[in-house]
Amino acid sequence: MKQRNRKKVTAAILAAGFMLAGSLAAADGVQAARISNANQARQKALRQVPDATVTDVDLDRENGVQVYEIELVKGTKKYDITYRVSDGKMLEYGWEKTVVSPNKNRSLISADKCRQLALEKVKNGTVTAVSQKADDGIDIYKVKATAGNKRYTMEYHARTGALIEYKWKLAASASSSSSQNGDIGMEKAKQAALDAVPGATVVQAEYDVDDGVPVYEIEVVKGNYEYEFKIDANSGVILEQDRDWRD
Numbered sequence: 001m002k003q004r005n006r007k008k009v010t011a012a013i014l015a016a017g018f019m020l021a022g023s024l025a026a027a028d029g030v031q032a033a034r035i036s037n038a039n040q041a042r043q044k045a046l047r048q049v050p051d052a053t054v055t056d057v058d059l060d061r062e063n064g065v066q067v068y069e070i071e072l073v074k075g076t077k078k079y080d081i082t083y084r085v086s087d088g089k090m091l092e093y094g095w096e097k098t099v100v101s102p103n104k105n106r107s108l109i110s111a112d113k114c115r116q117l118a119l120e121k122v123k124n125g126t127v128t129a130v131s132q133k134a135d136d137g138i139d140i141y142k143v144k145a146t147a148g149n150k151r152y153t154m155e156y157h158a159r160t161g162a163l164i165e166y167k168w169k170l171a172a173s174a175s176s177s178s179s180q181n182g183d184i185g186m187e188k189a190k191q192a193a194l195d196a197v198p199g200a201t202v203v204q205a206e207y208d209v210d211d212g213v214p215v216y217e218i219e220v221v222k223g224n225y226e227y228e229f230k231i232d233a234n235s236g237v238i239l240e241q242d243r244d245w246r247d
Helices: 001-035 038-048 111-121 185-196
Strands: 052-063 065-074 075-084 090-097 124-135 138-146 150-157 163-170 201-210 215-224 223-232 237-247
Touching: 001 185, 038 052, 038 065, 038 075, 111 124, 111 138, 111 150, 124 201, 150 201, 150 223, 163 201, 185 201, 185 237
Parallel strands: none
Antiparallel strands: 052 065, 065 075, 075 090, 090 163, 124 138, 138 150, 150 163, 201 215, 215 223, 223 237
């Protein structure tokens, strides 16, 4: 009887030891992933974009957490990458072409064609908005899409179909803000944008946290214009408003 009890105690000690070792290994993994300085952030970004040149590294605070924001250049592309300091997780990634030809001699591709190009780029994604505009003499389709917990913004050359700007960011969860008494809710945020542009149509509505402030980002269209609003989720005050030509 005593022999059997000793075996049980030994087995329990061994199991506890394995659990402790596993916990320590997990903790070491998190510690190893942490970005301790600007040079580590620089090297991490260079592994993401090999052979690029880092032009800037900034330590900042975003949504209440410390992040490193890295800018790089490679060929005719400029890259922007954001990593969370605590675990090295990539929160934002994007690039844009720095040299683009207007190609005015070519016909415009259709919005449906551009939508299809975006869906090929963002696998299993959903296109939430497509708008056309002109920027520095270049005709562009701006496409917004979602897939999983990522929000995408892409710009396509409206005459060639070439992707000239691409970026994504991890979407913030609205659960923490919605539990607060002051949250106005998505529908009231939409209405605030529609009150600002009577007769418009909401094409995209998202929750986000901007520098620690919960906000609703609402996009509406009316005629040839696209309007983007950033609305305080607690007070309903419009913090930012932009208008772009859709053509």
